[in-house]
Amino acid sequence: MKELRFPLVALNLKVYGEALGEGALRLSKVAEKVxxxxxxxxxxxxxxxxxxxxAETVEIPVFSQHVDPYSPGGHTGSVLAEDIKEAGAQGSLLNHSEKRMLLADIGAALDRLRRNGLKSILCTDTVETTRAGAALGPDIIAIEPPELIGTGIPVSKAKPEVVVGAVEAVRRINPGVRVLCGAGISSGDDVAKAIELGAEGVLLASAYVRAREPERVLSEMAEKAVKAWEKRP
Amino acid sequence: MKELRFPLVALNLKVYGEALGEGALRLSKVAEKVxxxxxxxxxxxxxxxxxxxxAETVEIPVFSQHVDPYSPGGHTGSVLAEDIKEAGAQGSLLNHSEKRMLLADIGAALDRLRRNGLKSILCTDTVETTRAGAALGPDIIAIEPPELIGTGIPVSKAKPEVVVGAVEAVRRINPGVRVLCGAGISSGDDVAKAIELGAEGVLLASAYVRAREPERVLSEMAEKAVKAWEKRP
Amino acid sequence: MKELRFPLVALNLKVYGEALGEGALRLSKVAEKVxxxxxxxxxxxxxxxxxxxxAETVEIPVFSQHVDPYSPGGHTGSVLAEDIKEAGAQGSLLNHSEKRMLLADIGAALDRLRRNGLKSILCTDTVETTRAGAALGPDIIAIEPPELIGTGIPVSKAKPEVVVGAVEAVRRINPGVRVLCGAGISSGDDVAKAIELGAEGVLLASAYVRAREPERVLSEMAEKAVKAWEKRP
Amino acid sequence: MKELRFPLVALNLKVYGEALGEGALRLSKVAEKVxxxxxxxxxxxxxxxxxxxxAETVEIPVFSQHVDPYSPGGHTGSVLAEDIKEAGAQGSLLNHSEKRMLLADIGAALDRLRRNGLKSILCTDTVETTRAGAALGPDIIAIEPPELIGTGIPVSKAKPEVVVGAVEAVRRINPGVRVLCGAGISSGDDVAKAIELGAEGVLLASAYVRAREPERVLSEMAEKAVKAWEKRP
Structure with missing residues (x-):
């Protein structure tokens, strides 16, 4: 099933050595299985x-890690919404802390995704920029305080007020937008905590990609995500 | 009087040949006089x-053309809010179409301005990014469709719906934010039209800086701005 | 044969509508046939x-349009030399005028390509930056005055001194580096002229990608390239 | 005396809190005195x-921390060579590791400086990019391995081979270019060591700007620089 479902565990494979070539395939199949x-x-x-x-192999949603704000044309080295669609993917991350974008380009890139029937996960770093992001109307916002990315210190525990603040800000500005939280998410408990705080899922990378046993890690997250989801008011 | 007043004609001198060195001084004194x-x-x-x-010479508000998102430190070649304040200026433009910024940096730069008691004019390009900009809480938003900048085709006439849309969007998201419009503003009539559409002023550059008679041009704009302002409902 | 041969016609498909999805395949197969x-x-x-x-389909060299300067790791949305190799490609363009890079990043990206046994085509814009480029030791430099890109006005005719200057500069600084010229190359005559001026081939995009009859255009270029090559002193 | 002299101690005040407003003046006057x-x-x-x-106050050379590659015109927030000259300064740093530039822009910015009779200090990070930098013909190259900047671990001791390699590379490519070295330079001994390795001076920042007694630190550097300079073969 290629449609987005919630609670959502979004796995950013980045370009870790473990995620190149065959690694991407292996990690994606494990994700599909879980x-x-x-x-x-x-x-x-x-x-x-x-x-x-x-995108041609697994039956879960596949997203690009980045999308440029252009229409087809003379833009050497760019990633277009048209081509993401053509590749069979369902949408794109944009403005990840490792690939920050100009405000004007985020606006244009979201427009390009929409016109191509693709979904968007817009990354933001603070409650303030989350508010701005929500005003741009992406499908999903993933708030990730960059200072926690890759640390193993989960945002849901270290900065719960950021998650709660982001959820509230989005609700006020644009309640149709879903909120994930990321940065430091390493365990099922971190995922559960995120959902308890009002997020509808998480965005994570190294804790899955670089795990000795990715399937075990992801299974635990999935299990705790479902349980936390059921307890939501 | 160094405080911001409305209607406001904001003059971006850019780095036109006419605005370097003595030129900046001359053009600023004319502005003060008008x-x-x-x-x-x-x-x-x-x-x-x-x-x-x-900033040390004229008795009208003086703004930086750009501000970086950093605190004092190792940031060679940057323009800090602290230094803008130290220079005696009142605030800064940011995210001008000729100096676009990352969303994350806009958030941080606005924060730096605020902490230093400085005012902000955030430039945006579309109704969408204006909405996002408003959510970030600058003092003023200046909407400028980049395709009209420097053309002499005034946004207030060519794309009135953009001005109206921006004004409405800001009112809904963050009514404390003032709206200017820019791009192609060349005459008193363009300024009047902008105010009629709901803007509280204009942002312009070449029509003033490169005018044969800058004082005449600006006087006409000032006069018509005041008249249009008085007729506001 | 996947090795680079000269004279070389390098086809940058960019992200023109004609070059997305099946289009890329079709245009690459025509190139292979010619x-x-x-x-x-x-x-x-x-x-x-x-x-x-x-890269998996055609038996001619396939290059990435861009490569980032990073090693495998946390670099969301980046294109790594490791992954270009993994994909079965032979090298990468870098610093195209539509994807300019920092000097420091060009140095690092060339290093990444070398360590992965991949070839490089470094784009430059003037004789000066060609000289700098040659000092960095890429396999090939493609000089393209950006003001001619996409115009149909061939650099080999409009600015022969730039081609000659680039060829000489490279010879003096780093004679092992090959020189292509690009920008406005539209016909077999343009290609022949480039070779007569000392280039060892051309880099082109729209004249091939957007041609009504790409095969005819490319065949004519190939034919004249070979003839001009034989006449070289 | 506003002309460049060697050995040269180049002081980058960055935007440290100590270097804003009056601080810049105080630190510049100390430099003049020493x-x-x-x-x-x-x-x-x-x-x-x-x-x-x-630039209006002290009688030693004053440089901008950055210069943009543009001619006078519509370039909001830019720093032009024309304006640096107008301000009475003698030249500019460019491509500092905290303000990296595109290769194409470095070429254009150096050209802008030259046309305005200004001097240039081009920062580079490796022997490779130093070679490329030398080919662009700046007046001075300052090689600074970025990983050592601000550490207090002097490049002249930690990576002498980088300094020697840079000096040799420049000599081979463009012997008219002077070489400074930077990163971690903290004491007179570091300066002396740099000169012994073939550099004609140093570029430093925090060790001077943030020193408790800047005059003492700089005096010691000046003294040892002169001594090392006299011993040069």
Whole structure:
């Protein structure tokens, strides 16, 4: 099932050595298997050069890690919404802390995604920029305080007020937008905590990609995500 | 009087040949004179290297053309809010179409301005990004469709719906934020039209800086701005 | 034959509508056919998302349109040398005028390509930056005065002194580096002229990608390239 | 004396809190005093907003921390060579590791400086990019391995081979270019060591700007620089 489902565990494979070539395929198949087993939303964002292969192979949503704000034309080295669609993917991350975008380009890139029937996960860094992001109307916002990315210190525990603040800000500005939280998410408990704080899922990378046993880690997250989701008011 | 007043004619001197060195001083003094004569708000944003001199000389608000998102530290070649304040200026433009910024940096730069008691004019390009900009809470938003900048085709006439849309969007998201419009503003009529559409002033550059008779041009704008302002409902 | 051969016609498919998805495949197969027929060097640089598919399909050199300066790791949305190699491609363009890079990043990206056994085509814009580029030791430099890109006015005719100057500069600084010229190359005559001026081939995009009859255009270029090559002193 | 002299101690004041407003003036006057006392070359690069004031006050060379590649025109927030000259300064740093530039822009910015009779200090990070930088013909290259900037671990001791390699590379490519080294330079001994390795001076920032006794630190550097300079073969 290629549609987005919530709670959602969004897996950004980045370009870790473990995620290149065959690695992307292996990690995406594990994600697909866990999604089926636990009946939970899981999406993968593989390296750009593997996007097409992964999108053709797995039955979960596949996202690009980045999208440029252009229409087809003379834009050497760019990633277009048209081409993401053509590759069979369902949408794109944009403005990740490792690939920040100009405000004007975020606006244009979201427009390009929409016109191509694709979904968007817009990354933001603070409650303030989350508010701005919500005003741009992406499908999903993933708030990630950059100072916690890759640390193993989960935002949901270290900065719960940022998650709660983001959820509230989005609700006020544009209640149709879903909120994920990211940065430091490493365990099922971190995921559960995120959902308790009002997020509808998480965005994570190294804790899955670089795990010794990715399937075990993801299964635990999926299981706890479902349980936390059921307890929501 | 160094405080912001409305209607406001904001003059971006850019780095036109006419605005370097003595030129910045001359153009800023003309602006000061017209502001007094017509009892209207006028501000100047001179080239960075003239900011201090101009701020020390004229009795109208002086703005930087850009501000970086950093605190004092190791940031070679940057323009800090602390230094803008130290120079005696009142605030800064940011995210001009010729100096676009990352969303994350806009959020941080606005924060830096606020903490230093400085005012902000955030430039945006579409109704969408204006909405996002308003959510970030600058003092003023200046909407400028980039395709009209420098053309002499005024946004207030060519794309009135953009001005109206921006005004409405801001009112809904963050009514404390003032709206200017820019791009192609060349005459008093363009200014009047902008105010009729709901803007509280204009942001312009070449029509003033490169005019044969800058004082005549600005006087006409000031006069018509005041008249249009009085007729506002 | 996946090795680089000279004279070389390097085809940058950019992200023109004609070059997305199936288009990239079609245009790459035509290039392969012409390369065989005329026994001339032709390479294609397809859109990033098609790189792997094209590299797996055609028997001519396939290049990425861009490469980032990073090693595998946390670099969301980046294109790594490791992944270009994994995809089966032979090298990468870098610093195209539509994807300019920092000097420091060009140095690092060339290093990444070398360590992965990949070839490089470094784009430059003037004789000066060609000299700098040559000092960095790429395999090939493609000089393209940006003001002529996409115009149909060939650099080999409009600015022969730039081509000659680039060839001489490279010879003096780093004679192992090959020189292509680009910008406005539209016909077999333009290609022949480039070779007469000392270039060892051309880099082109729209004249091939957007041609009504790409095969005819490319065949004519290949034919004239070979003839001009034979006449070289 | 506003002309460049060697050995040269180039002081980048960055935008440290100690270097804003009056701080820039104080630190520049100390530099002027030490330059006279020890009869040695010292230059200061103050924050942009203080450039004019400093250039009008001290009798040593004053440099901008950055220069953009543009001619006068519509380039909001840019720093032009024309304006640096107008401010009375003698030249500019460019491509500092905290303000990296595109290769194409470095070429154009150097051209802008030259046409305005200004001097250039081009920062580079490796022997490779130093070679490329030398080919662009700046007046001075300052090689600074970025990983050592601000650490207090001097490049002249930690990576002598980088300094030697840079000096040799420049000599081979463009012997008219002078070489400074930077990063971690904290004491007179570091300066002496740099000169022994073939550099004609140093570029430093925090060790001077943030020193408890800047005059003492700089005097010691000046003294040891002169001694090392006299011993040169």
């Amino acid at each position: 999604a089926e087993e636990f009946d939970v939303g899981i999406l993968v964002a593989p390296p750009l050069l593997s996007l097409k292969t992964i | 502001a007094e004569e017509f009892d209207v708000g006028i501000l100047v944003a001179p080239p960075l290297l003239s900011l201090k001199t101009i | 390369a065989e027929e005329f026994d001339v060097g032709i390479l294609v640089a397809p859109p990033l998302l098609s790189l792997k598919t094209i | 330059a006279e006392e020890f009869d040695v070359g010292i230059l200061v690069a103050p924050p942009l907003l203080s450039l004019k004031t400093i």
